[in-house]
Amino acid sequence: MNGVDPFEKPAPARATGIIRMPVLRARGLVKTYGSAGETVRALDGVDIDVMSGGITMVVGPSGCGKTTLISVLAATLDVDAGTIEAFGESLHDMDPEAKTTFRRRNIGFVFQQYNLLPGLSAEENVEIPLILSGRPRRAARDAARAMLVRVGLGDKLASRPSQLSGGQQQRVAIARALVHQPRLLVCDEPTAALDGDSGRLVMNLIRELAVDPERAVVVVTHDTRLYGYADLFAIMSDGRIAKIARKEEMASSAAPEPHP
Numbered sequence: 001m002n003g004v005d006p007f008e009k010p011a012p013a014r015a016t017g018i019i020r021m022p023v024l025r026a027r028g029l030v031k032t033y034g035s036a037g038e039t040v041r042a043l044d045g046v047d048i049d050v051m052s053g054g055i056t057m058v059v060g061p062s063g064c065g066k067t068t069l070i071s072v073l074a075a076t077l078d079v080d081a082g083t084i085e086a087f088g089e090s091l092h093d094m095d096p097e098a099k100t101t102f103r104r105r106n107i108g109f110v111f112q113q114y115n116l117l118p119g120l121s122a123e124e125n126v127e128i129p130l131i132l133s134g135r136p137r138r139a140a141r142d143a144a145r146a147m148l149v150r151v152g153l154g155d156k157l158a159s160r161p162s163q164l165s166g167g168q169q170q171r172v173a174i175a176r177a178l179v180h181q182p183r184l185l186v187c188d189e190p191t192a193a194l195d196g197d198s199g200r201l202v203m204n205l206i207r208e209l210a211v212d213p214e215r216a217v218v219v220v221t222h223d224t225r226l227y228g229y230a231d232l233f234a235i236m237s238d239g240r241i242a243k244i245a246r247k248e249e250m251a252s253s254a255a256p257e258p259h260p
């Protein structure tokens with residue numbers, strides 16, 4: 001790349017552009033960990049709208065509640081108080097079984113710790129969301145392979161997570177989250193283990209999904225090189241959303257420092 005930062009400024013033609021409508025509305029989210037004596041209020045009254053057709057980036061210092069927030073938005077963690085409407089359905093009213101079904105149909109999650117199943121190969125890991133949604137085995141296998149090729153792992157289909165590098169495992173996790181084209185994609189530090197080229201490849205795949213006016217993407221990141229991919233920023237501090245900012249505002253914001 002001749003010294004050019006590969007994350008810098010996505011090409012305008014591929015930018016996500018205007019984001020459209022709120023597909024997810026959360027109000028008054030409170031989440032406390034621990035029990036009497038030692039409790040941490042990880043979410044302390046969060047209100048947030050996630051818009052379709054774009055990428056919302058959640059930023060803020062370590063421990064401010066980013067992972068907790070996106071786990072709640074992705075319906076993998078229950079709150080103590082608050083409401084969430086996602087694609088017209090009330091997540092807070094669903095019983096666990098309905099929530100699981102909703103999650104399988106609608107949500108892709110890239111976890112900070114990848115959460116790959118250690119006993120399964122890369123392609124078997126990526127097939128999981130398709131099999132759970134009833135896709136025939138052969139079609140699931142073909143789609144999983146194609147997705148792994150797209151993230152640059154066509155030569156690692158049969159490898160177990162323990163045989164892969166951190167960055168390769170992260171790409172398997174991203175392939176797994178993208179393979180069923182979820183309506184809501186939630187990514188926790190999706191490029192933390194990736195070099196510049198792999199990070200750019202992954203962000204371009206994520207953005208491809210995000211431009212769909214019916215879909216929405218939320219990305220948690222500490223990596224300021226990704227800021228060019230965002231449409232909106234939710235800046236968190238101490239369990240709250242301190243500010244919602246547009247990309248232009250982030251350039252002059254006192255929040256996270258720009259990448260050198």
Ligand SMILES: Nc1ncnc2c1ncn2[C@@H]1O[C@H](COP(=O)(O)OP(=O)(O)OP(=O)(O)O)[C@@H](O)[C@H]1O
Nearest residue numbers: 033034040041042061062063064065066067068069
């Ligand atoms: N399972 C848990 N039990 C107890 N406390 C927890 C648990 N998970 C998170 N916390 C606490 O809740 C707060 C928010 O944690 P969270 O993981 O959401 O932060 P984060 O913003 O994602 O941080 P990082 O950038 O380091 O990933 C922190 O103070 C953390 O110590």
Ligand SMILES: [Mg+2]
Nearest residue numbers: 066067068112
């Ligand atoms: Mg986190």
